[in-house]
Amino acid sequence: MDNIEKELRTVIAKLFEEKKIDLVIGYTKGTLPLVSTPIFLKEEKDVDKLIFDVSCGNNLVKYLKRHRIVNMKDTKVAIIAKGCDGRAIVQYIAEGQIKRDDVLIIGVPCEGVVDPKKIRSKTNGKEVSQYRIEDKKIILKGNDFEISLNKSDVLSDFCLRCRYPNAPLYDIFITEPTKSVGTKDEYEKVNEFEKLTSSQRWQYFENEMSKCLRCYACRNACPMCYCEDCFVDQSNPQWFGKGTDLSDTIIFHIVRVIHTAGRCVDCGACARACPVNIELDLLNTKAGKEIQERFGYTPGLDPDETPAMAAYDAEDKQEFIL
Amino acid sequence: MQYKIEKNDISTLIDILASVYDLFGPVKTDGLTKLARIKSASNLDLESFNTDESAKDIFFPQYETIFNFKDGEIKNEFDKNRPIAIFGIRPCDAKSFLILNKAFNNGGVNDSYWNQRYTDAMIFAIGCNRPSQTCFCNWVNQGPFNKEGTDIFLIDLGDDFMVESCSSKGDDFLKNVSKITLQNPNPGDLDKVNQIKREAEILMSEKLDLAPLKSILDTQLLDSPLWNEISAKCLSCACCTYLCPTCHCFDIQDEKKPGTNQGSRVRMWDSCMFSLFTQEASGHNPRPTIASRMRQRIMHKFNYFVENFGEIACVGCGRCVRTCPVNLDIRGIIKRIKNEG
Amino acid sequence: MKEWQPKILAFLCNWCSYAGADLAGVSRIQYPPNIRVIRVPCSGRIDPIFVLKCLENGFDGVLVSGCHPGDCHYISGNYVARRKFAVLKAILEFIGIEPGRVQFSWVSAGEGEKFAQVISKVTEDIKELGPAKRLVKSF
Numbered sequence: 105m106d107n108i109e110k111e112l113r114t115v116i117a118k119l120f121e122e123k124k125i126d127l128v129i130g131y132t133k134g135t136l137p138l139v140s141t142p143i144f145l146k147e148e149k150d151v152d153k154l155i156f157d158v159s160c161g162n163n164l165v166k167y168l169k170r171h172r173i174v175n176m177k178d179t180k181v182a183i184i185a186k187g188c189d190g191r192a193i194v195q196y197i198a199e200g201q202i203k204r205d206d207v208l209i210i211g212v213p214c215e216g217v218v219d220p221k222k223i224r225s226k227t228n229g230k231e232v233s234q235y236r237i238e239d240k241k242i243i244l245k246g247n248d249f250e251i252s253l254n255k256s257d258v259l260s261d262f263c264l265r266c267r268y269p270n271a272p273l274y275d276i277f278i279t280e281p282t283k284s285v286g287t288k289d290e291y292e293k294v295n296e297f298e299k300l301t302s303s304q305r306w307q308y309f310e311n312e313m314s315k316c317l318r319c320y321a322c323r324n325a326c327p328m329c330y331c332e333d334c335f336v337d338q339s340n341p342q343w344f345g346k347g348t349d350l351s352d353t354i355i356f357h358i359v360r361v362i363h364t365a366g367r368c369v370d371c372g373a374c375a376r377a378c379p380v381n382i383e384l385d386l387l388n389t390k391a392g393k394e395i396q397e398r399f400g401y402t403p404g405l406d407p408d409e410t411p412a413m414a415a416y417d418a419e420d421k422q423e424f425i426l
Numbered sequence: 427m428q429y430k431i432e433k434n435d436i437s438t439l440i441d442i443l444a445s446v447y448d449l450f451g452p453v454k455t456d457g458l459t460k461l462a463r464i465k466s467a468s469n470l471d472l473e474s475f476n477t478d479e480s481a482k483d484i485f486f487p488q489y490e491t492i493f494n495f496k497d498g499e500i501k502n503e504f505d506k507n508r509p510i511a512i513f514g515i516r517p518c519d520a521k522s523f524l525i526l527n528k529a530f531n532n533g534g535v536n537d538s539y540w541n542q543r544y545t546d547a548m549i550f551a552i553g554c555n556r557p558s559q560t561c562f563c564n565w566v567n568q569g570p571f572n573k574e575g576t577d578i579f580l581i582d583l584g585d586d587f588m589v590e591s592c593s594s595k596g597d598d599f600l601k602n603v604s605k606i607t608l609q610n611p612n613p614g615d616l617d618k619v620n621q622i623k624r625e626a627e628i629l630m631s632e633k634l635d636l637a638p639l640k641s642i643l644d645t646q647l648l649d650s651p652l653w654n655e656i657s658a659k660c661l662s663c664a665c666c667t668y669l670c671p672t673c674h675c676f677d678i679q680d681e682k683k684p685g686t687n688q689g690s691r692v693r694m695w696d697s698c699m700f701s702l703f704t705q706e707a708s709g710h711n712p713r714p715t716i717a718s719r720m721r722q723r724i725m726h727k728f729n730y731f732v733e734n735f736g737e738i739a740c741v742g743c744g745r746c747v748r749t750c751p752v753n754l755d756i757r758g759i760i761k762r763i764k765n766e767g
Numbered sequence: 768m769k770e771w772q773p774k775i776l777a778f779l780c781n782w783c784s785y786a787g788a789d790l791a792g793v794s795r796i797q798y799p800p801n802i803r804v805i806r807v808p809c810s811g812r813i814d815p816i817f818v819l820k821c822l823e824n825g826f827d828g829v830l831v832s833g834c835h836p837g838d839c840h841y842i843s844g845n846y847v848a849r850r851k852f853a854v855l856k857a858i859l860e861f862i863g864i865e866p867g868r869v870q871f872s873w874v875s876a877g878e879g880e881k882f883a884q885v886i887s888k889v890t891e892d893i894k895e896l897g898p899a900k901r902l903v904k905s906f
Contacts, residue, residue, distance in 0.1 A: 229475070
């Protein structure tokens with residue numbers, strides 16, 4: 105990882121020097137161990153603040169539109185892109201949200217990011233104050249403990265089944281694209297869940313969604329939720345209640361999944377942002393699976409392909425239609 | 427008056443409380459620690475740092491019915507349950523009730539929904555022997571052993587608990603509790619308490635004096651570009667405000683069953699971080715940007731609330747620090763603002 | 768005791784299914800009186816939100832009906848709708864809404880008979896499922 109950071113900083117310093125960019129959207133050290141935070145770097149002298157390691161979980165593409173359209177029309181923007189960030193950019197291009205030339209994509213080889221929830225359960229709730237990576241191990245240190253874990257035990261589930269660890273499109277790649285891809289079956293969890301009865305599934309979701317606070321962190325962290333005016337924020341008419349009534353809450357999640365179906369790039373930003381640990385990936389993965397199986401479409405790979413839900417084929421399966 | 431009780435007595439204490447009160451306590455569920463209704467001490471979690479969600483939901487539920495209506499008739503269905511008791515919350519949350527109480531009872535207007543739950547409630551708080559990395563209660567004139575807002579305060583001594591009454595309600599409770607032996611602490615116990623407090627003190631982040639904050643916010647920062655900078659990475663979700671123990675903004679709506687004249691008026695939490703929060707019927711939004719909403723959140727906590735009620739509306743619990751999806755740390759914001767002065 | 772009768776909302780496209788319903792009517796074909804019809808310009812007009820809103824508000828079932836593939840008045844409205852319905856149905860059933868609560872059909876203006884059959888089938892299916900409970904909001 106040290107090599108990656110070193111090369112990243114050198115490359116970006118050079119880009120600033122050559123005046124090829126005015127702004128870099130990247131990661132820097134956060135205020136807590138194993139937590140990084142987005143940074144908007146504007147000057148060459150700050151390049152040493154940039155980091156890239158297992159803590160860099162946020163999907164930075166969320167900021168792309170805001171920083172291009174809202175206040176910096178003429179800024180040349182570069183963005184650090186893991187596989188999932190890269191796919192989100194491709195999807196933005198396919199959906200006409202940005203143009204390929206709008207952004208300089210700096211690919212980084214991603215070998216997965218940690219899931220803070222898994223760390224918490226592994227340390228039994230004790231706080232980590234330091235960490236280091238040694239090959240396939242992660243060593244966590246706290247006030248009165250030090251444990252060594254397999255990285256794969258604390259990586260996010262999304263990373264464990266990630267098929268695209270490198271950005272599909274990039275202008276510059278830092279070091280080499282990685283060959284290590286997730287080994288878990290993408291749809292294992294969904295397939296298992298589908299075996300339950302309808303009532304069992306409903307009970308599961310009722311229980312899971314009753315935790316929801318309607319804070320919309322999932323939506324706001326999601327790179328694909330870029331609508332200026334989300335359906336739950338519409339007040340004239342107001343479609344659904346704003347409170348935590350279970351029906352309203354579940355409907356919010358259903359509609360969000362439908363709106364991101366065939367667009368979701370499996371970055372896991374929603375699940376990571378959720379303050380109450382709702383298993384949000386189950387629904388999104390199901391939608392992804394359906395789109396893949398029915399329409400043979402995987403979002404975020406080809407900027408020239410029309411997204412599945414904006415296209416049609418006269419031969420689409422219609423076994424469910426009377 | 428301080429007493430000592432054996433740790434084993436906690437389960438008796440919980441049994442007594444559960445028989446009289448609608449009792450809540452920290453419980454581990456789904457990898458989180460939550461305040462939940464408890465009937466016994468069996469799944470009580472007093473080891474974790476703090477509950478992941480704040481305690482305000484108990485007295486100020488996220489979604490509550492104010493009244494029901496049907497064909498022009500109004501029915502107020504607040505049935506007075508048993509009084510509420512909360513066991514094992516942390517000093518920051520106990521203090522937050524005093525702050526919320528000021529907001530819900532001010533200018534001669536009393537919020538009966540809050541009062542019906544809060545006024546008779548018993549609060550058992552427990553000192554924080556091991557503050558978290560995210561704790562900053564010492565910045566807001568609090569501390570890991572602060573007793574404000576509690577009726578009975580406990581300190582974990584390892585094998586025993588130190589118990590202290592902090593209100594007349596607490597006094598009455600201890601006077602009438604017969605099934606538990608209240609021992610008088612010996613000097614060794616008091617030494618231990620002091621040592622625990624010292625050790626906790628060391629774990630706390632360095633204290634920052636927030637007294638100058640109000641005037642800086644008030645006089646220099648209303649139209650400052652600083653807000654754009656601070657809010658650049660904010661996603662404008664409501665993690666911070668919904669988990670905050672002192673944020674208390676709410677919305678009121680009528681939810682009517684379509685095609686009937688039947689429904690209810692409900693009150694639900696709302697958040698200044700949402701664009702809808704200030705959206706007017708005309709379509710105009712006085713706080714259209716994330717920067718303007720961030721300004722409101724900071725101003726409310728550290729300026730307007732101080733103006734109105736004489737204290738900062740933050741108890742330093744650190745939940746917003748812990749859960750912010752982009753690690754936008756309020757401690758950093760505060761420091762940044764202080765540097766402007 | 769009288770048999771329980773479900774309330775079903777039917778979204779019918781203006782050009783085919785609505786005309787099919789009309790034909791069933793003028794041909795005096797009998798079908799169950801359980802549907803309430805909303806005429807829409809095209810099945811492509813149906814936002815999944817409409818279907819969810821119906822369920823939340825207490826309809827026991829929802830039917831969306833449009834023109835047969837290739838017959839859309841707007842060329843491709845029903846093709847796009849078909850993709851939307853496939854995903855909506857998959858997600859609803861995944862989350863635990865009973866299969867059969869929400870159904871889709873193609874009925875042309877000439878298929879009065881088919882319209883009556885579809886309504887009979889949907890009504891039967893939903894009668895078997897009983898009153899909707901899941902996603903129904905209690906006001």
